[in-house]
Amino acid sequence: MTVIFFLIAAIAVAGALAAVLLKHLVHSALAVTIAFGGLALMFLSLDAQFAGFVQVLVYIGAVAILIVFAILLTRGADLPREGVFSSTWLTGVVIAAAVFSVIGWAVINSVNAIPQQSEVPNVSVHDIGVALVGPYVLPLEIVALLLTAATIGAAIVAMHEKGGSE
């Protein structure tokens, strides 16, 4: 529980809150990028350098750009007349608060039951690479197949239809 932890946690939570609360979709996309960056800093502070840089590359580099593209392609930057929050927003907030209180209660009550070691794990990128092509080679291949299928599927779904209304 250091000052750095609280600073990083503040960045991540503030970015997430701003993403949900800001009215303009482009501002939300920028705020969620800040939240992704805060979570990448959290991974780095947990001595998971590889996961932290994967987070920067995939989320800040790809997912945030995808979101911006989707906003531009759907004219989502226009503010709707009825407001940005749905008519049942109170129910949503209550459900989210209930979920947070249940998880928080469970975490605080089970802290002593979890085994904790405090020394830094000695894991290099080399070890991760060996594990990826060793015991985890089947999941790696399945993820490669899934990513290929998802890329082709997304391109086909978003492609213009021939002879459509446009």
Next chain:
Amino acid sequence: MTPLAGYLLVAALVFAIGLAGALVRRNAIMVLIGIELMLNAANLNFIAFWRYGPHPEALTGMMFAIFSIAVAAAEAAVGLGLVIAIYRHTHTTEIDKINRMKG
């Protein structure tokens, strides 16, 4: 409070914010942003348990988080493609107005 509990509480907070965003906002893209925040919170849990768990050299939590990031990227691509396809049919991304299954 132990460091692990701190990370788990931050993850729970980000998860709840993402859930609220997915439930409260009108726009389909905001719902996807909320889902991405929830997936990120789950990844933070994986990494925190890997770091403070009994066998970090087994790399289990780290691998799970890396595969989860890859699946989340695929989910984002397909989800945003679907939003664009729906927008082309209905000319709106507001979920309240997308209430017909006929194209």
